Amino acid sequence: MATTVTVPSASVPSTPLLKDELDIVIPTIRNLDFLEMWRPFFQPYHLIIVQDGDPSKTIKVPEGFDYELYNRNDINRILGPKASCISFKDSACRCFGYMVSKKKYIFTIDDDCFVAKDPSGKDINALEQHIKNLLSPSTPHFFNTLYDPYREGADFVRGYPFSLREGAKTAVSHGLWLNIPDYDAPTQMVKPRERNTRYVDAVMTIPTKTLFPMCGMNLAFDRELIGPAMYFGLMGDGQPIGRYDDMWAGWCMKVICDHLSLGVKTGLPYIWHSKASNPFVNLKKEYKGIFWQEEIIPFFQKATIPKDCDTVQKCYLALAEQVKAELGKIDPYFIKLADAMVTWIEAWDELNPSTTAVENGKAK
Amino acid sequence: MSLEIQDNEVDIVIAALQPNLTALFEAWRPFFSRFHIIVVKDPDLAEELQIPSGFDLKVYTKSDIGVLGATSIDFSGHSCRYFGYLVSRKKYVISIDHNCLPAKDNGGLTVDAVSQHMSNLKTPATPKFFNTLYDPFREGADFVRGYPFSWRDGVECMLSCGLWLHNADYDPMTHVVKRNQRNTAYVDAVMTVPYGVMMPMSGINVAFNREVLGPVMAPALRLRKEGKHRWDTLEDVWNGMCAKVVCDSLGYGVKTGLPYVIRSDAEAGEALESLKEWEGVKVMDAVHPFFKSLELSGNATTVEDCIKELTSIVRKELGPKNAIFAKAVDAMEEWTKLWKSHGIHSA
Numbered sequence: 001m002a003t004t005v006t007v008p009s010a011s012v013p014s015t016p017l018l019k020d021e022l023d024i025v026i027p028t029i030r031n032l033d034f035l036e037m038w039r040p041f042f043q044p045y046h047l048i049i050v051q052d053g054d055p056s057k058t059i060k061v062p063e064g065f066d067y068e069l070y071n072r073n074d075i076n077r078i079l080g081p082k083a084s085c086i087s088f089k090d091s092a093c094r095c096f097g098y099m100v101s102k103k104k105y106i107f108t109i110d111d112d113c114f115v116a117k118d119p120s121g122k123d124i125n126a127l128e129q130h131i132k133n134l135l136s137p138s139t140p141h142f143f144n145t146l147y148d149p150y151r152e153g154a155d156f157v158r159g160y161p162f163s164l165r166e167g168a169k170t171a172v173s174h175g176l177w178l179n180i181p182d183y184d185a186p187t188q189m190v191k192p193r194e195r196n197t198r199y200v201d202a203v204m205t206i207p208t209k210t211l212f213p214m215c216g217m218n219l220a221f222d223r224e225l226i227g228p229a230m231y232f233g234l235m236g237d238g239q240p241i242g243r244y245d246d247m248w249a250g251w252c253m254k255v256i257c258d259h260l261s262l263g264v265k266t267g268l269p270y271i272w273h274s275k276a277s278n279p280f281v282n283l284k285k286e287y288k289g290i291f292w293q294e295e296i297i298p299f300f301q302k303a304t305i306p307k308d309c310d311t312v313q314k315c316y317l318a319l320a321e322q323v324k325a326e327l328g329k330i331d332p333y334f335i336k337l338a339d340a341m342v343t344w345i346e347a348w349d350e351l352n353p354s355t356t357a358v359e360n361g362k363a364k
Numbered sequence: 365m366s367l368e369i370q371d372n373e374v375d376i377v378i379a380a381l382q383p384n385l386t387a388l389f390e391a392w393r394p395f396f397s398r399f400h401i402i403v404v405k406d407p408d409l410a411e412e413l414q415i416p417s418g419f420d421l422k423v424y425t426k427s428d429i430g431v432l433g434a435t436s437i438d439f440s441g442h443s444c445r446y447f448g449y450l451v452s453r454k455k456y457v458i459s460i461d462h463n464c465l466p467a468k469d470n471g472g473l474t475v476d477a478v479s480q481h482m483s484n485l486k487t488p489a490t491p492k493f494f495n496t497l498y499d500p501f502r503e504g505a506d507f508v509r510g511y512p513f514s515w516r517d518g519v520e521c522m523l524s525c526g527l528w529l530h531n532a533d534y535d536p537m538t539h540v541v542k543r544n545q546r547n548t549a550y551v552d553a554v555m556t557v558p559y560g561v562m563m564p565m566s567g568i569n570v571a572f573n574r575e576v577l578g579p580v581m582a583p584a585l586r587l588r589k590e591g592k593h594r595w596d597t598l599e600d601v602w603n604g605m606c607a608k609v610v611c612d613s614l615g616y617g618v619k620t621g622l623p624y625v626i627r628s629d630a631e632a633g634e635a636l637e638s639l640k641e642w643e644g645v646k647v648m649d650a651v652h653p654f655f656k657s658l659e660l661s662g663n664a665t666t667v668e669d670c671i672k673e674l675t676s677i678v679r680k681e682l683g684p685k686n687a688i689f690a691k692a693v694d695a696m697e698e699w700t701k702l703w704k705s706h707g708i709h710s711a
Contacts, residue, residue, distance in 0.1 A: 145527065162537075186513075213493075213494075
């Protein structure tokens with residue numbers, strides 16, 4: 001008695017894999033065992049592993065992944081004297097991976113981040129969500145109260161100007177973390193047992209002129225749109241500060257995205273952050289940053305980029321000048337950092353000679 | 365600030381645009397019954413209201429509104445609720461549309477929208493910098509790494525904008541094109557709308573500090589063909605943007621997100637009628653760039669002074685674009701007068 005019934009397929013389009021257009025950048029000093037859990041989602045992609053710390057140590061990459069690995073010796077060899085802009089003994093070195101990649105998109109993830117489950121118990125394909133976020137427009141010019149209007153089941157609310165409904169190109173997708181939240185050292189010490197258990201089912205655009213603390217644990221971006229702005233600064237060995245690499249990139253990146261009318265999204269996807277780093281070690285690293293951020297953030301909030309800066313590199317160099325002039329007054333570190341920002345752009349342009357905004361025919 | 369809600373600090377304001385409010389009040393009884401409720405009947409509504417007993421409730425009608433005397437403010441339709449704001453004597457007002465019932469959260473528990481709005485208003489807002497874990501004052505959340513410590517006290521939240529499941533608050537175009545779409549995503553977050561950021565406030569589910577914001581919570585912008593459906597109006601969107609500009613200027617906060625209510629779609633299918641004449645498209649395309657670049661001088665230190673400054677800029681810059689803006693300014697100025705004579709008192 002069984003009759004075949006044709007069930008109309010859901011009108012949800014499938015997300016393209018982009019396997020030849022996206023690199024996964026992973027900084028590591030220990031091992032990459034965490035990749036086993038990600039295998040179903042990551043295996044189609046090329047990995048760029050940036051080995052921090054002792055270059056004589058061998059990092060074992062699980063079988064079956066297509067990857068290139070760079071240690072400090074490689075970084076020195078490839079960049080020569082310009083290698084000074086890449087941090088040593090800090091995961092900030094990951095931005096070297098952004099520079100050497102030849103792909104349009106980057107997804108970067110920490111080696112203590114695992115696959116999370118959504119409220120229905122299903123494994124979250126974080127990479128797929130990031131791709132969805134990057135391939136759909138952002139809405140930076142007016143806040144949509146139903147969050148991302150391009151998500152299935154959502155839309156622009158009453159009062160949202162129609163002239164803005166095409167949105168802006170999305171440059172960055174900032175994901176979040178369940179379990180160990182990304183707290184600073186003082187908060188970690190006061191709340192060592194707090195875990196983020198709240199799954200907030202939303203993606204939203206961070207409005208223009210609004211800055212935010214960008215976390216590099218679970219992050220994706222369009223390298224062609226914003227790559228040169230994703231410099232993770234001077235941290236770690238020989239530097240007075242640590243754990244502000246992603247923050248620094250986030251502030252610079254957002255000012256530039258606002259200037260170029262590019263969008264930045266935050267929210268989904270979640271990953272499962274398994275390891276809480278030592279809060280005492282963290283406090284030592286962050287200590288100066290906790291005071292400096294009080295002045296750095298207002299600096300970035302007021303920063304403007306000259307109208308004629310129409311490429312990311314030009315914007316970034318304009319910012320570097322302002323960093324040197326303004327933040328240099330706080331501490332000589334910022335003068336060194338501003339110089340490193342310039343070196344970074346020089347290195348970027350050397351390794352990526354044709355990075356003007358020319359569309360190279362990769363129509364989708 | 366204690367999170368405990370005192371009975372005598374909240375008024376619930378309900379605009380009656382249809383006569384039968386039985387289902388509404390029965391559904392909200394567990395959450396409304398401890399508070400005084402102000403029901404304002406749409407002056408255009410002829411039938412008697414049906415309201416169940418057991419509430420501390422007062423109904424205001426056309427004749428009560430008439431006591432204000434001649435006024436340029438039109439209190440018909442969705443604007444009638446603002447009369448409720450005027451006569452309230454409480455510190456906080458919570459107002460929900462007549463076709464909204466309590467929603468259920470992701471765990472299946474019925475949401476106490478009153479309690480959530482009060483929690484939003486009684487905990488600080490954080491408009492200076494975006495916290496990626498949303499409201500840091502919620503249980504189980506905090507400020508993330510990179511959030512300046514000097515900004516972690518936050519500022520007082522004056523306005524709480526809630527959301528709606530099922531029948532979302534769309535413009536008539538979207539209702540017509542996406543007639544089967546329903547909002548089923550319960551996003552478990554409250555967040556502060558950052559300084560300088562504008563958003564379209566929906567009057568369907570709002571709460572605010574009446575003592576402070578009252579003078580700016582005016583029914584000012586009326587579309588020429590304003591009707592009885594939410595999609596025929598923009599008065600709340602305008603109100604919200606004015607309120608946001610004032611809050612930004614004075615260092616107050618505005619939150620959006622929870623609580624959800626569930627909104628019935630009894631009117632579904634009628635949006636097509638509104639399409640022909642919907643002035644809203646033109647209006648918002650003029651309003652948005654104006655508010656986006658607007659920044660008050662910073663000289664104004666009270667809500668009233670901010671409104672004075674705002675209205676003079678609106679009159680100068682938007683007035684020439686469309687007559688409804690000049691009328692909106694008239695209404696806002698009228699409202700500040702009315703507020704002085706009728707609204708300023710507290711319990």
